[in-house]
Amino acid sequence: MKYLIFVVTLLLLGTSLAKQDDWNFEEANVSVLSKSIDSFIKPNQGSVVLFYGKNKESEKFMNIFLKVSTSYMEDGNEKIKFGVVNVEKEFNIKSKFEIENTPTVIYYQKGLEVAEFLLGKSRSNFEQFLESPTKFPSQPFRGPASWGEDQSLVAHLSNRNFTSFLKLNPYSLVMFYSPNCGHCVKMKPAYSYASIIVRNENIGAFAAVDCSTSKQICTQYNIEGYPTLHLFLNSKIDMAYPGDRSKEDLITFFKENKFVEPLSGNEGSSKEDTNFILSPNLPPNPKSKKNIKEEL
Numbered sequence: 001m002k003y004l005i006f007v008v009t010l011l012l013l014g015t016s017l018a019k020q021d022d023w024n025f026e027e028a029n030v031s032v033l034s035k036s037i038d039s040f041i042k043p044n045q046g047s048v049v050l051f052y053g054k055n056k057e058s059e060k061f062m063n064i065f066l067k068v069s070t071s072y073m074e075d076g077n078e079k080i081k082f083g084v085v086n087v088e089k090e091f092n093i094k095s096k097f098e099i100e101n102t103p104t105v106i107y108y109q110k111g112l113e114v115a116e117f118l119l120g121k122s123r124s125n126f127e128q129f130l131e132s133p134t135k136f137p138s139q140p141f142r143g144p145a146s147w148g149e150d151q152s153l154v155a156h157l158s159n160r161n162f163t164s165f166l167k168l169n170p171y172s173l174v175m176f177y178s179p180n181c182g183h184c185v186k187m188k189p190a191y192s193y194a195s196i197i198v199r200n201e202n203i204g205a206f207a208a209v210d211c212s213t214s215k216q217i218c219t220q221y222n223i224e225g226y227p228t229l230h231l232f233l234n235s236k237i238d239m240a241y242p243g244d245r246s247k248e249d250l251i252t253f254f255k256e257n258k259f260v261e262p263l264s265g266n267e268g269s270s271k272e273d274t275n276f277i278l279s280p281n282l283p284p285n286p287k288s289k290k291n292i293k294e295e296l
């Protein structure tokens with residue numbers, strides 16, 4: 001028995017040591033990044049970077065990452081470059097890129113974080129993500145614990161991805177909240193529900209910023225009470241969300257494209273220009289109000 005335990009321990013030790021050394025990055029055409037990361041993510045061409053550490057999840061996903069990179073190489077597909085960063089060695093990168101846990105997988109273009117791979121880390125999900133990284137996750141993902149268990153397509157933003165998210169989502173509603181505010185907790189189910197309808201109809205995006213952790217953003221936008229809801233049009237604050245906090249109101253607001261209409265009482269204000277042109281990938285109201293009611 002003792003002998004068996006000894007052998008098993010040796011075997012386990014052996015495989016866990018071997019794994020990290022066994023990765024043949026070169027053969028899979030994966031770049032090992034340190035300072036070179038800045039120039040690696042700079043070009044217009046997309047690049048995907050896996051930030052990994054010493055844990056089972058990282059190891060598991062590394063194997064998928066290498067396989068997918070290899071298959072891109074074998075297909076002669078040069079659309080995406082693959083790179084890895086060992087954050088247990090590269091402390092500077094870890095803090096500069098605000099990597100909180102591993103594995104973290106991020107797609108970059110022109111030096112900007114364009115999207116994070118947030119779905120279940122399977123090979124098919126990863127391949128789908130690489131096909132269209134800028135498309136919002138096609139299935140709900142979980143926010144921080146304070147957000148609860150409601151299904152939602154609310155994007156949880158931090159200093160790292162706030163700017164790029166608004167750039168990619170010209171019609172965004174952002175909820176600035178604090179985990180221990182009662183009104184925020186009360187509003188979350190309606191907000192979560194509305195986020196799914198609005199996202200699925202491609203008429204806007206819902207996001208949330210936790211001001212207890214992303215202080216920088218909340219200071220920048222002078223957030224004083226929670227929750228505060230701001231509409232962002234083309235990355236700029238357009239207005240405070242004027243409706244009430246029910247799911248019906250949230251959805252109707254987007255369906256009726258109220259973003260692009262001057263609100264009563266707002267005319268003649270110092271707002272620059274309210275005649276914005278609808279972005280071509282956002283269809284006009286696809287459904288009548290009657291249908292919305294039926295869906296709810």
Ligand SMILES: *[C@@H]1O[C@H](CO)[C@@H](O)[C@H](O)[C@H]1NC(C)=O
Nearest residue numbers: 029073074076078080081082
């Ligand atoms: C390896 O990837 C680079 C991009 O990182 C690409 O330019 C090159 O052609 C790839 N090599 C092979 C053999 O496919």
Ligand SMILES: *[C@@H]1O[C@H](CO)[C@@H](O)[C@H](O)[C@H]1NC(C)=O
Nearest residue numbers: 115116155156157158160161
């Ligand atoms: C934004 O970054 C945070 C980590 O700072 C991450 O938890 C979150 O999932 C990211 N959100 C999106 C939409 O990529």
